[in-house]
Amino acid sequence: MENQSTIRKHIQALRQALTKEQQVAYSKEICERVIDSGILNKAEHVAIYLPVRGEANPTPLLDFNLYSNKQFYLPVLSSTQQNHLEFAKFDANTPMKLNQFKIPEPDVNESDLLKDPTILDCVIMPLVGLDPMGNRIGMGGGFYDRTFSFKKTSQMKPLLIGFCYNFQIIAPQTPQQWDVPVDAIATQTSFTQL
Ligand SMILES: Nc1nc2c(c(=O)[nH]1)N(C=O)[C@@H](CNc1ccc(C(=O)N[C@@H](CCC(=O)O)C(=O)O)cc1)CN2
Numbered sequence: 001m002e003n004q005s006t007i008r009k010h011i012q013a014l015r016q017a018l019t020k021e022q023q024v025a026y027s028k029e030i031c032e033r034v035i036d037s038g039i040l041n042k043a044e045h046v047a048i049y050l051p052v053r054g055e056a057n058p059t060p061l062l063d064f065n066l067y068s069n070k071q072f073y074l075p076v077l078s079s080t081q082q083n084h085l086e087f088a089k090f091d092a093n094t095p096m097k098l099n100q101f102k103i104p105e106p107d108v109n110e111s112d113l114l115k116d117p118t119i120l121d122c123v124i125m126p127l128v129g130l131d132p133m134g135n136r137i138g139m140g141g142g143f144y145d146r147t148f149s150f151k152k153t154s155q156m157k158p159l160l161i162g163f164c165y166n167f168q169i170i171a172p173q174t175p176q177q178w179d180v181p182v183d184a185i186a187t188q189t190s191f192t193q194l
């Protein structure tokens, strides 16, 4: 059995080995699976992320939005609650800055941050590895697990969608007590609601 840090290294190496063209083509396919699933049809408030270091790119979802009116959001590292995320509205005019992990995030006032994550309908989740039950291995900060921990004891939204390349699907994992499973899995070849 591979441990989490071995899995992280292995998958990160596979991601880095993708050509730019592969990243773009595969990411568009994953976005198409999300769109075709219809899961976003009724969603008004949708969080995505900006990819770094070879992560699958969900930003083509913004283009599918041209003729509908959804509000998109990006995660912002919370300055008040350690290793929690808050969310900021995102469109072509949003001013951006680099956060401490060198990931671009909206440069907005504290008062413009969405503090209540249950306002969101869907969250497209970055991840390193994901098992078929939706157990997620992320970058190791526990940001998403902390932010959505309320989902472990309630049926509340948002719907969490794991967004990744096929090769990021891993063998079944034993979840840690704090892990929050995703509700759906999108890859180039399938969309599975759990
Ligand atoms: N694109 C993207 N945005 C995201 C996340 C993500 O996984 N992907 N996050 C998901 O939570 C949050 C940021 N979490 C992060 C956690 C760790 C590292 C990171 O670079 N860690 C180092 C090792 C940590 C250390 O220095 O000890 C590394 O992996 O090299 C980056 C982002 C919010 N935004």
Ligand SMILES: Nc1ncnc2c1ncn2[C@@H]1O[C@H](COP(=O)(O)OP(=O)(O)OP(=O)(O)O)[C@@H](O)[C@H]1O
Pocket: 136, 137, 138, 139, 140, 141, 142, 143, 144, 145, 146, 149, 176, 178, 179
């Ligand atoms: N709800 C929580 N309350 C307290 N600590 C937590 C919680 N969720 C996660 N943690 C802590 O965060 C650390 C990292 O967790 P884990 O390795 O599962 O992160 P991850 O899912 O890979 O990261 P991310 O969500 O940022 O991509 C663990 O040491 C864990 O103890």
